[in-house]
Amino acid sequence: MNTQNPKKENKPKITERRRFLTIMAQSVGLSALGGIVWMGYVEEAKASPLLLRPPAALPEQDFLRTCIKCGQCAEACPYDTLLMAKPGDGVPMGTPYFIPRDVPCYMCTDIPCVPPCPTGALDQKSVTTVKDGKEELDINKARMGLAVVDHESCIAFWGIQCDACYRACPVLGEAITIDFIRNERTGKHAKLVPVVHADHCTGCGLCEHACVTEKAAIFVLPREVAMGKPGDYYVKGWSKKDQERIKQRSLENLKTKTERSKKKPQEYLNMDEELYE
């Protein structure tokens, strides 16, 4: 093709085959570059752990892949609790979430936000109970998050009387109870402190919304963030049901943890060695 210029004849010829392969390689390379950058952005967007999702939402990873971002849950919410994430909100774009300190979930008994979800990212089954053979929506089964009390800034723990969160709780007496603690400072008063119970807390955030302190001393966190996990090792000796677990446990699975714990206690006591290795 480039025979017009004799000087250039030594140059490698760009054949159709070479052109095709080069263009393919360029395209694949550019795509890989774009893909990696894009992937990084997507992974970054996924990593926002402190979000509260609408009731009946699937576990976060499943929710993110199943939510089609149509906003029908947000439109159905009569209190405008649910927000659709906009650029700059720091939330995976287009997904519904709520900020209870601004607008909490008012736990409507007919749960208008869940049935419109077209993909099942809000799983209606998880908030349905069967009563007398009939399926009924039950908002008390929702687990949007878990309320956590900061003992240091909760004024009830100071001894100042306040039960705002307790009164605001829609599952009053179950999700939040009031404990009486002796007020050591005065010696003759009780502190009436709020205690949250994970078995009943739906994470609606009405307590956080009602909290009287400048920044809420009771606040809702996603359950995965708020809760610990004791593991199988500890057994409640005072609970018959928990005791059953011991019978099912096989000792073969118990592992020796360290060199020292292989030995018997007597051996260790009679040995002349350093206490801490």
Place this chain on the structure above:
Amino acid sequence: MKKLFKMRYLILRRIVQIGLLFLYFAGNAYGWSILKGTLSASVLFDTIPLADPFAILQMLSAGAMMGIDVFVGAAIIVLFYGIVGGRAFCSWVCPVNLITDLANWLRRKLLLDKVERKVWVSRNARYWVLGLSLIVSALSGLAAFELVSPITIFNRGVIFGMGMSGGVLLAIFLFDLFGVKNGWCGHICPLGGFYSLIGRFSLIRVRHNEPNCTLCMKCKEVCPESQVLFMIGKKSTTVNMGECVNCARCIEVCDDDALGFSLRDFATTKAKGDNK
């Protein structure tokens, strides 16, 4: 009046585009039940589900388990554009088209087209982006294009409030104005690519009537996908490429009645085969 007639499809398109956006907005703000949801998924008259098939495709490749509603909705959309409209979504529905058309109009008014083009992007890049968005979805477990799509960002912005969405939309405007002519819709957008693929055999087509053509090339100048008008002044046939957005700008600017809407012409495609 003649000028208005020459803009009839443009005016109609703007009415449809803005009207749909308003119906979505009213669905949220006033509780109207005509259209509820967004362009990703919505319900028509509280009964008929509609869903973005490309979003469903991404979610499937991300491994999502979904309800039946969205599949019915996606099937309705695929059938509509696949049989009737081709890429009509892009020019008649998509809100980003308002921005890119504005950029394109400004380009023509400011004579930016006449200056030598420095940035070059292949028209086929959108198919690479399409493939890429499915791969990234599969690897990350999240509908990748949906997360960054300016179409739904704009759409949700109108319905639920803009926030910082303006930045994304401004970026597209500037890219189309100073970067590549029809850069976003004609080169990058994977949703456009997707509708090009499913609308390949749709029925409503622009038809060129060669004897009337005076080769003024106004149609090619105004067409956002000018490669589909390869036959101008050469032969009478319908535009059969999937990339045509059915915006009808070419029909409006033609002073010689050489272009018009018609049904897809299966006869001429056959005749072409006979010639060979």
